[in-house]
Amino acid sequence: MTAAIAPQSQAPDDHLHESPWIHRLSSLRLTSLAVLTALVLGAFIVALSDIDKVKHGDIGGMLTTVKDSYVALAKGAFGSWRGWSETITAATPLMFAGIAVALGFKAGLFNIGATGQMLAGGMAAVWVGFRFDLPAPIHVTLALLAAIIVGGAFGGIVGLLKARTGAHEVITTIMLNYVAAGLALWLLKTSEFQRPGRGDPVSKDIHTSAKLPSLFGFLDRSTLEIRAHTGFLLALAAVVLFWWLMKRSKLGFEFRTFGANADAARYAGMNPGRLTIGAMFMAGAFAGLAGGSEILGGVTQNHATTGLAGNVGFDAIAVALLGRSSPWGTAAAALLFGALKAGGDQMQVDTGVPVDLVLVIRALIVLFVAAPALTRIIWRLKDKGTEGGTPLFRGWGS
Amino acid sequence: MELELRGITKRFPGVVANDDVNLTVRGGEVLALVGENGAGKSTLMNILYGLYKADEGEILVDGQPVKFTSPHDAIAAGIGMVHQHFMLVPVFTVTENVVLGVEPTTSFGRIDIGSARTRVAELSREFGLHLDPDAMTEDLAVGIQQRIEIVKVLFRDAKIVVFDEPTAVLTPQEIEDFFRIVETLTAAGCGVVFITHKLKEAIRIADRIVVLRRGKTVGEADPKTATQEALAEMMVGRPVDLEVDKAPPQLGDVTLRVAHLTVTDANGRAHVSDVSFEVRAGEIVGIAGIQGNGQSELVETLVGLHRAAAGTVALNGEDITTATPRARHRLGIAHIPEDRQRDGMVKDFTITENLALTSYYAPPLSHGINMQWDTARSEAERLVEAYDIRTPSTETSTGKLSGGNQQKVIVARELSRNVHLAIASQPTRGVDVGSIEYIHERLVDLRDKGVAVLVVSTELDEVMALSDRVLVMFGGRLVANLNRADTDHNDVGLYMAGAKGDFMPGDAPGDATPGERAS
Numbered sequence: 065m066t067a068a069i070a071p072q073s074q075a076p077d078d079h080l081h082e083s084p085w086i087h088r089l090s091s092l093r094l095t096s097l098a099v100l101t102a103l104v105l106g107a108f109i110v111a112l113s114d115i116d117k118v119k120h121g122d123i124g125g126m127l128t129t130v131k132d133s134y135v136a137l138a139k140g141a142f143g144s145w146r147g148w149s150e151t152i153t154a155a156t157p158l159m160f161a162g163i164a165v166a167l168g169f170k171a172g173l174f175n176i177g178a179t180g181q182m183l184a185g186g187m188a189a190v191w192v193g194f195r196f197d198l199p200a201p202i203h204v205t206l207a208l209l210a211a212i213i214v215g216g217a218f219g220g221i222v223g224l225l226k227a228r229t230g231a232h233e234v235i236t237t238i239m240l241n242y243v244a245a246g247l248a249l250w251l252l253k254t255s256e257f258q259r260p261g262r263g264d265p266v267s268k269d270i271h272t273s274a275k276l277p278s279l280f281g282f283l284d285r286s287t288l289e290i291r292a293h294t295g296f297l298l299a300l301a302a303v304v305l306f307w308w309l310m311k312r313s314k315l316g317f318e319f320r321t322f323g324a325n326a327d328a329a330r331y332a333g334m335n336p337g338r339l340t341i342g343a344m345f346m347a348g349a350f351a352g353l354a355g356g357s358e359i360l361g362g363v364t365q366n367h368a369t370t371g372l373a374g375n376v377g378f379d380a381i382a383v384a385l386l387g388r389s390s391p392w393g394t395a396a397a398a399l400l401f402g403a404l405k406a407g408g409d410q411m412q413v414d415t416g417v418p419v420d421l422v423l424v425i426r427a428l429i430v431l432f433v434a435a436p437a438l439t440r441i442i443w444r445l446k447d448k449g450t451e452g453g454t455p456l457f458r459g460w461g462s
Numbered sequence: 463m464e465l466e467l468r469g470i471t472k473r474f475p476g477v478v479a480n481d482d483v484n485l486t487v488r489g490g491e492v493l494a495l496v497g498e499n500g501a502g503k504s505t506l507m508n509i510l511y512g513l514y515k516a517d518e519g520e521i522l523v524d525g526q527p528v529k530f531t532s533p534h535d536a537i538a539a540g541i542g543m544v545h546q547h548f549m550l551v552p553v554f555t556v557t558e559n560v561v562l563g564v565e566p567t568t569s570f571g572r573i574d575i576g577s578a579r580t581r582v583a584e585l586s587r588e589f590g591l592h593l594d595p596d597a598m599t600e601d602l603a604v605g606i607q608q609r610i611e612i613v614k615v616l617f618r619d620a621k622i623v624v625f626d627e628p629t630a631v632l633t634p635q636e637i638e639d640f641f642r643i644v645e646t647l648t649a650a651g652c653g654v655v656f657i658t659h660k661l662k663e664a665i666r667i668a669d670r671i672v673v674l675r676r677g678k679t680v681g682e683a684d685p686k687t688a689t690q691e692a693l694a695e696m697m698v699g700r701p702v703d704l705e706v707d708k709a710p711p712q713l714g715d716v717t718l719r720v721a722h723l724t725v726t727d728a729n730g731r732a733h734v735s736d737v738s739f740e741v742r743a744g745e746i747v748g749i750a751g752i753q754g755n756g757q758s759e760l761v762e763t764l765v766g767l768h769r770a771a772a773g774t775v776a777l778n779g780e781d782i783t784t785a786t787p788r789a790r791h792r793l794g795i796a797h798i799p800e801d802r803q804r805d806g807m808v809k810d811f812t813i814t815e816n817l818a819l820t821s822y823y824a825p826p827l828s829h830g831i832n833m834q835w836d837t838a839r840s841e842a843e844r845l846v847e848a849y850d851i852r853t854p855s856t857e858t859s860t861g862k863l864s865g866g867n868q869q870k871v872i873v874a875r876e877l878s879r880n881v882h883l884a885i886a887s888q889p890t891r892g893v894d895v896g897s898i899e900y901i902h903e904r905l906v907d908l909r910d911k912g913v914a915v916l917v918v919s920t921e922l923d924e925v926m927a928l929s930d931r932v933l934v935m936f937g938g939r940l941v942a943n944l945n946r947a948d949t950d951h952n953d954v955g956l957y958m959a960g961a962k963g964d965f966m967p968g969d970a971p972g973d974a975t976p977g978e979r980a981s
Contacts, residue, residue: 312835314828321819324808330767331797331805332820333788 091388098432098439099400106425107134113417133417140410141403147410149280149292153363155402156292157182159299160354161380162398163306164219164347166389168233170310171343172323177222177237178351179377180244185215185352187248189359190368191257193270203273208298208356215352216345218244223344227337233344241377249370259367267368276361295357300395302350307391309346319343351377382430401426463524463540463621463653464488465510470519472505472677479505480516481677487622487653492644494656494668494685498697498894499865502677503657507624511543512536542615546627548607552600557582559599559610560617585616589646604752605636612643622653629663633752634922634955641667659895661690661697662923673697698895706927708906714743715778717883717914718764723773725759733759735938736773741883741914746905748929748946749918750954756938757918758800761887764916765797766790778882791820796876798869800887800918806872809861813853814842816860817875849874850900866897873901877908884908887918902928922958926951936960 110133111126112118118126141151161178168175188210196203222240225231251257252265259268279292310316322329322339330336354376358364364372383401387393408422432439439445467485471478479502487493497503508514510521512530520527523539530536533543550559557579566574579595586593591609599607608628615623625644629637644654644667658664664671664685671683673696681696694702718741725734734756741747751757762768764775766787774783777793785793799805807816818827818838826837842856851870853863860868869890877884886905890898905928909915919925925932932949934942934957941963942954956962 312833313831314822314833315831317815317818317822317833321808321811324810325804327805328808328819331787331799333786333791333823 094436094439094445095386095388095393095433097443097445098436099429101432101439101442102425102428103134105428106421109424110134110417110421113421129415129417132415133411136411136414137404137407137422139407140414141407145280145283146289147406149290150406150409151399151402152279152292152296153361153402154405155398156296156299156361157354157358157363157376158379158383158398158401159296159395160302160357161351161376162383162387162394163302163391164351164354165380165384166387166391166394167306167309167319167343167347167350169384169389170316170323171319171339172326173223173226173233173340173343173347175219175222175237175344175347175351176234176381177219177240177348177377178354178380179373180237180241181215181218181348181351182355182358182373182377183244183248184218184348184355185211186355186359186364186368186372187251187257188214188352189274189356190267190270193274193360193366194268196274197271198273200273200275203271204276204360207270207274207360208353211352211356211359212349213352215355216349219348219351220341220345222348223341226344227340245370248368248372252368252370257368265370269366270359274360275366276357291361291363293357293361293363295361298353298357299398302353303391303395306350306394310391315342351380354380382426385430386433388433400429465541465622465653466522466525467506467510468520468522470506470509470516470521472502472509472514472516478677480509482519483674483677483679485672485679487655489621489651489653490648491669492648492654492656492667494658494664494671495674496658496661496664496671496693496697497674498659499892500894501674501697503674504626505677506674507543507626507655507657510536510541510624537618537620540619540621541624542618542620542622543624544608544611544615544626544628546630548611550599550607550610554599555595556593556597556599556602556610556613557595560614562614564618581617582613585613589616589643589650591643603636604631605633605639608632608640609643612647620652622655623647624655624657626657627659628656629658629660631753633959634951635959635961637663659697660923661693664693665690675699694895700896702895703899706902706906709910711745711909711930712912713745714912714914716740717743717778718916719774719776719779720764721774721776723760723763723775724771725756725763725768726771727759732771733938734763737935737938737940738773739933739940739943741916743882743914744909744912745930746909746915746917746928747931747933748925749916749933749935750922750925750958751920751935752958753920755935757920757935758887759938760935761797761800761885761918764885765795788823794880794882796879796881796884798872798876798884798886798889800891802865802869802872807860807868810859812857813846813851813860813863813871814839814856816871817842817845817856820875821879845874845878848878849904864894865892866894869893869901870897873904877904881908881913883914883916885916885918888920889917890919890921890924922951922954926954934958934963936963 107130111130114126114129117129139147141147161182164178164181165175189207192207192210196206198206218240222233222236225236226233249265252267257267259266276293276295278290279294279296280290283290310320318329318334318339321332322334322336326336329339355373358372359368379401383397384394386397387395404422404426408419411417411422412419465487467483470480470483472480483506495503505514509516512532512535521530522528528539530539551562554562557575560582561578566578568574582593582595591613593606593609593613599610628640632640647654656664656668665688668685671685671688671693672679673681673683673693675697683693690704691702694704721738723734723737724732726732737760749757759768763770766785770783774781776782777795782790782793803809807819821827822833826834828834839856846853846856849870851874852867860871884905889901889905893901905915905917917925917928926946929946932942932944932946932954933940934954936958937960942957
């Protein structure tokens with residue numbers, strides 16, 4: 065049998081001999097270059113932001129503005145305990161919600177509903193937090209579980225709708241974001257949730273026993289500005305869990321197969337409906353934890369408002385894209401976004417450069433990551449068919 | 463007109479697709495360009511048609527160097543191309559499809575469909591195409607649709623016509639008709655380039671045969687003296703055994719029993735109508751038929767991807783009509799799907815992952831909720847070795863392998879288990895000659911081990927070479943159930959075309975009508 069085939073020399077297929085590591089390195093390089101490109105472009109925008117200096121043609125002054133701004137940005141993010149704390153505080157929900165979006169991408173689902181799932185999880189956590197009186201470790205655990213289950217259920221609805229009726233998740237997640245916002249507003253005005261004596265939608269405060277401990281508790285307790293909480297450790301644990309799920313578990317293999325080629329998944333005997341529901345439940349659970357950790361970590365001053373999810377749900381999409389939906393990439397992207405948030409605030413205080421410019425830089429980063437061809441042209445990289453060869457996610461219209 | 467390609471070289475990152483290729487076609491002759499998939503035939507023709515730019519070399523028309531930057535230039539120079547996949551609008555008439563892009567207009571830019579229709583009718587008569595200019599394209603059989611493509615290039619005054627794998631979609635009888643059209647073309651002074659990997663056809667029709675291997679012209683052959691074996695050796699670079707050697711079958715019990723199976727689509731249209739047959743342990747049953755006569759739906763139903771509307775499927779006496787694909791996998795059904803890129807593998811996955819794709823759910827590849835990747839990797843290494851999969855590593859992504867090696871990954875995965883029934887759909891489509899030989903050997907091996915093997919192929923040669931028994935599907939029905947020894951290519955070809963066929967006992971007329979093409 066095999067002996068019938070004489071050894072035959074193959075054409076030299078050089079591109080075959082690249083190890084996965086090379087692939088990973090080059091995609092890391094491409095992402096780094098995208099960040100660098102965005103920072104350079106951002107520098108021009110910052111330079112132009114000082115109208116007076118532009119008018120006078122003060123090149124030196126403009127350069128100083130740029131330098132001062134970026135120094136303030138870096139200092140604001142990493143220059144002090146407070147900087148680190150702010151970076152981590154901003155990164156924590158992004159990490160959870162980023163995983164919620166990344167997991168969806170991996171399973172071929174575009175989860176735009178992290179906002180709604182986060183609200184659902186946050187509302188569940190705040191309710192458990194003020195409703196019960198329990199010993200600290202049990203109370204906070206229960207509150208987190210509530211966030212996981214309610215967030216997961218909210219995501220699971222999307223999966224169920226898709227599996228049963230074929231309703232597209234992009235539509236249903238967007239709509240469920242509105243449902244979550246409306247429900248939260250209504251709940252916050254019921255006597256069960258609303259803080260006595262208030263007319264606006266603000267919940268009661270959670271009990272101290274439901275709080276997540278401070279991350280830098282070993283520092284002087286009186287420095288109230290150190291907000292970072294142990295939810296960050298949970299977020300890191302979630303990253304590890306996401307990694308294990310995708311790389312080591314049977315379910316993750318099914319998710320990945322389904323996401324990369326739904327026909328092959330069916331052919332291999334996998335159950336598309338079950339996978340859709342499962343992936344959306346898990347995504348919702350991670351997003352729910354984003355809401356729960358914001359509440360229980362005290363970031364929202366221990367109570368819930370309708371604004372509890374903020375922009376995190378949408379920023380999470382950018383985080384997942386930037387991190388190429390990989391566990392470590394998503395974690396790194398969340399930290400980068402957290403740093404830009406913390407540093408941007410400081411930059412505005414120190415140099416008067418508006419924080420909105422940081423948002424522009426952030427958007428540019430995602431733009432360059434999402435358009436690898438553009439980055440490649442700018443840096444004159446050759447497309448060896450390995451870098452960013454696969455789109456970040458497939459078209460969702462089909 | 464004379465067309466010459468001189469010293470054409472085209473490089474892609476990591477690959478030299480064409481390496482100093484020289485080629486000449488004169489009016490009135492047929493040049494067959496043969497080579498395996500990936501030998502550079504398509505690249506060369508895309509350069510000729512202005513779709514790619516050559517890195518080196520030049521194109522000469524009647525001795526004058528020309529530059530093609532788009533297909534427009536090539537068409538203007540008198541070169542026409544009939545692609546393997548037709549570029550026709552189904553809801554247009556023949557004439558409308560022909561003039562698409564070069565519509566003759568009268569004053570105020572109105573389309574002069576009348577003069578176009580006259581011209582189409584003239585061309586049809588002149589070249590013996592028997593085309594009705596007013597027929598709706600979607601109503602026509604594939605062989606007729608191909609003639610629209612031919613009129614399209616003639617309408618644009620092509621003097622050199624390139625056919626890319628033109629016979630892949632035709633029945634044996636349609637292929638003969640096609641050859642007659644080619645002869646008419648050359649008699650009228652046109653030059654024809656015939657791209658194919660079917661050596662028999664190249665020998666049948668060509669005046670000269672040029673063989674490409676790994677981007678280079680490795681030889682030219684005279685069809686009067688060349689043999690298929692010699693050409694195959696030139697193509698592959700080593701001797702190839704084109705015959706499948708096999709001993710007489712040792713028949714066992716009935717493994718697969720299909721009774722009165724009917725399969726309909728969402729619209730209630732029957733794609734498989736009242737089909738009954740059996741496959742015994744130790745025999746290879748081949749299902750012949752032109753693409754779209756219900757074979758795909760039949761196979762999908764046998765493996766559980768499609769629900770049966772009526773009838774039963776039984777494996778070793780156990781009714782599995784409603785069993786899930788996973789349940790059938792557990793019961794020992796192996797499935798090599800017809801479209802490997804769509805169903806059979808995940809291109810971005812590593813070879814290890816693709817080898818685990820259908821058995822991942824149970825030990826030893828997984829344990830509880832955990833995948834056992836170390837076991838999967840060592841198993842993959844064993845299979846890469848045993849099935850001669852040419853790859854630098856088991857961790858290479860499968861999409862980077864050649865078609866033949868991708869198919870070997872699937873064959874290794876499906877046939878390395880203990881199975882009772884192996885269903886192989888188009889097992890060698892788009893696969894190089896060397897791998898075809900190998901895959902055929904594995905299927906015969908399996909048969910000799912007492913496995914029931916069902917081979918579905920639109921390549922009649924493949925069905926005839928492998929099968930102990932030949933079934934023919936036409937219009938969703940089984941129209942023939944023949945012993946291989948009692949039949950020949952011509953006979954089966956007639957059944958495939960629907961020209962012959964007393965329906966099998968038990969077959970009742972269904973909804974599918976002859977000529978209807980399930981898509």
